[in-house]
Amino acid sequence: xxxxxxxxxxxxxxxxxxxxxxxxxxxxxxxxxxxxFQLLCPACVELGLPQAKRVRTLFAEQDLVVLGLxxxxxxxxxxxxxxxxxxxxxxxxxxPVGIDRNDGTSAIPxxxxxxxxxxxxTTLLINKQGLITxxxxxxxxxxQLGAEIMALIAE
Amino acid sequence: xxxxxxxxxxxxxxxxxxxxxxxxxxxxxxxxxxxxFQLLCPACVELGLPQAKRVRTLFAEQDLVVLGLxxxxxxxxxxxxxxxxxxxxxxxxxxPVGIDRNDGTSAIPxxxxxxxxxxxxTTLLINKQGLITxxxxxxxxxxQLGAEIMALIAE
Amino acid sequence: xxxxxxxxxxxxxxxxxxxxxxxxxxxxxxxxxxxxFQLLCPACVELGLPQAKRVRTLFAEQDLVVLGLxxxxxxxxxxxxxxxxxxxxxxxxxxPVGIDRNDGTSAIPxxxxxxxxxxxxTTLLINKQGLITxxxxxxxxxxQLGAEIMALIAE
Amino acid sequence: xxxxxxxxxxxxxxxxxxxxxxxxxxxxxxxxxxxxFQLLCPACVELGLPQAKRVRTLFAEQDLVVLGLxxxxxxxxxxxxxxxxxxxxxxxxxxPVGIDRNDGTSAIPxxxxxxxxxxxxTTLLINKQGLITxxxxxxxxxxQLGAEIMALIAE
Numbered sequence: 001x002x003x004x005x006x007x008x009x010x011x012x013x014x015x016x017x018x019x020x021x022x023x024x025x026x027x028x029x030x031x032x033x034x035x036x037f038q039l040l041c042p043a044c045v046e047l048g049l050p051q052a053k054r055v056r057t058l059f060a061e062q063d064l065v066v067l068g069l070x071x072x073x074x075x076x077x078x079x080x081x082x083x084x085x086x087x088x089x090x091x092x093x094x095x096p097v098g099i100d101r102n103d104g105t106s107a108i109p110x111x112x113x114x115x116x117x118x119x120x121x122t123t124l125l126i127n128k129q130g131l132i133t134x135x136x137x138x139x140x141x142x143x144q145l146g147a148e149i150m151a152l153i154a155e
Numbered sequence: 156x157x158x159x160x161x162x163x164x165x166x167x168x169x170x171x172x173x174x175x176x177x178x179x180x181x182x183x184x185x186x187x188x189x190x191x192f193q194l195l196c197p198a199c200v201e202l203g204l205p206q207a208k209r210v211r212t213l214f215a216e217q218d219l220v221v222l223g224l225x226x227x228x229x230x231x232x233x234x235x236x237x238x239x240x241x242x243x244x245x246x247x248x249x250x251p252v253g254i255d256r257n258d259g260t261s262a263i264p265x266x267x268x269x270x271x272x273x274x275x276x277t278t279l280l281i282n283k284q285g286l287i288t289x290x291x292x293x294x295x296x297x298x299q300l301g302a303e304i305m306a307l308i309a310e
Numbered sequence: 311x312x313x314x315x316x317x318x319x320x321x322x323x324x325x326x327x328x329x330x331x332x333x334x335x336x337x338x339x340x341x342x343x344x345x346x347f348q349l350l351c352p353a354c355v356e357l358g359l360p361q362a363k364r365v366r367t368l369f370a371e372q373d374l375v376v377l378g379l380x381x382x383x384x385x386x387x388x389x390x391x392x393x394x395x396x397x398x399x400x401x402x403x404x405x406p407v408g409i410d411r412n413d414g415t416s417a418i419p420x421x422x423x424x425x426x427x428x429x430x431x432t433t434l435l436i437n438k439q440g441l442i443t444x445x446x447x448x449x450x451x452x453x454q455l456g457a458e459i460m461a462l463i464a465e
Numbered sequence: 466x467x468x469x470x471x472x473x474x475x476x477x478x479x480x481x482x483x484x485x486x487x488x489x490x491x492x493x494x495x496x497x498x499x500x501x502f503q504l505l506c507p508a509c510v511e512l513g514l515p516q517a518k519r520v521r522t523l524f525a526e527q528d529l530v531v532l533g534l535x536x537x538x539x540x541x542x543x544x545x546x547x548x549x550x551x552x553x554x555x556x557x558x559x560x561p562v563g564i565d566r567n568d569g570t571s572a573i574p575x576x577x578x579x580x581x582x583x584x585x586x587t588t589l590l591i592n593k594q595g596l597i598t599x600x601x602x603x604x605x606x607x608x609q610l611g612a613e614i615m616a617l618i619a620e
Binding site (some may be wrong): 335337365368451452453455458460461465 | 611616
């Protein structure tokens with residue numbers, strides 16, 4: 001039997017689409033899905049983010065929290081907070097999106113390092129106890145993702 | 156709170172892709188999905204049956220039973236058992252498919268009458284206690300269907 | 311430079327969606343597209359026939375004739391003229407469809423033999439002079455097919 | 466009969482994916498397709514640009530010139546030349562893309578004004594004589610676009 005790992009804190013420099021900061025610790029008792037993306041990543045735009053929007057629409061907020069995490073690890077000079085804000089507006093992404101912190105010491109931002117994310121899009125699922133049940137680079141088919149999320153909600 | 160209805164017995168004249176007859180009563184303890192279809196129904200071919208195949212692939216047989224039900228209610232002269240067998244072969248449908256019984260007294264076959272199915276494709280979900288949790292004419296998005304099935308499995 | 315082959319006559323036992331028989335010879339001066347299909351062929355139903363319907367909608371009848379050809383070479387006992395009629399009705403295929411003649415001497419019907427068709431779906435394009443410019447088993451992307459048809463119309 | 470309008474010069478501040486500037490006048494004798502887009506426009510990313518890439522792949526360069534035109538008319542502060550360069554790289558857009566000139570007097574860049582473009586994506590087709598045969602806001606189905614381009618090539 002696999003031992004699940006606790007989800008480390010998100011190290012986010014700023015939250016968009018949210019009035020206040022968001023900590024995973026404060027979300028215990030609810031399932032959490034995080035879509036780690038970059039706005040210039042084609043598979044994120046085509047698959048990952050539309051799926052996250054569908055997930056947000058289908059499940060109730062009290063059952064499932066959906067978060068975006070902008071893990072910019074390439075094209076740093078090409079993308080600013082203003083770019084991300086405009087992107088979220090144009091793509092009608094209304095769930096909270098954290099900007100993964102970059103303190104200038106590495107191309108890889110902090111949360112991406114902590115979670116050892118291998119690229120974008122990555123889908124993270126965290127259960128009500130705050131344990132990571134899924135960390136997947138690439139696409140998870142809708143049927144499977146719906147089932148995995150419901151398994152967390154039903155626990 | 157909604158009271159769930161027990162799933163009536165399937166009145167099937169013959170089962171394809173199965174060595175023996177199948178009764179819902181014998182499936183207690185497992186979730187059941189039934190895809191009611193007609194082989195000349197475009198939405199069944201495009202949406203319903205491919206989805207049922209994805210469901211069969213994703214979930215384990217001990218958790219979920221997937222059945223097809225050929226509820227022929229139009230074009231009776233155009234479709235025979237041989238047509239259905241060739242159709243299942245060409246579309247690589249390997250799960251059991253029951254031929255909804257027609258005793259010649261009505262265009263509507265027996266199970267379709269009992270369940271009051273309004274057309275095809277219809278998706279039926281039955282929980283481990285044999286109660287109908289879902290009867291939907293048309294398409295259920297994959298994300299939602301995956302979640303509904305997992306809710307039944309997790310019960 | 312490739313020498314084009316004259317399109318042999320279609321050997322059709324019956325035309326559906328047409329008040330009268332159709333001969334290629336009578337269509338000189340117009341481009342012709344033929345979609346050779348079987349109603350139980352999944353790729354025909356998913357790709358070939360929907361594309362033929364789009365082609366029929368886009369181009370004017372005086373510029374382009376669109377024909378279906380039901381080249382039944384397998385599951386003979388499973389498909390009758392009534393099956394085909396119901397299929398055309400359900401799939402809203404309104405262009406003429408010929409039933410490729412089978413005189414009982416071979417599983418392969420006559421026109422399929424003459425054209426040496428290798429399977430279904432096959433797309434045939436015939437120019438205004440009655441020469442075959444294209445015979446393709448499988449799918450031709452819409453962009454390319456639109457261009458090829460217009461090349462014939464513009465000649 | 467409709468009188469066609471000559472395509473005005475493109476007023477571009479810089480060309481990407483090209484060693485040198487490009488003038489429509491220099492392209493006489495070849496058909497030209499221009500995809501006017503913004504990199505934060507979802508329909509451009511989902512439909513317009515992938516189609517332009519398919520067009521570039523299908524037709525020969527000597528028959529058809531494919532150009533992108535980045536007509537930034539909103540989110541000016543969010544998108545720089547570096548953003549566009551990274552976007553083209555990530556989306557593997559290899560055909561020349563002009564940055565529609567903005568001299569700071571209007572949100573609407575110069576070529577967009579001259580052509581009276583109403584938004585993005587807009588597809589422009591220009592024939593061998595330099596006349597505009599098509600200016601369409603939104604999506605043109607592949608079948609139709611393939612036919613329209615071939616009509617220009619065949620002239």
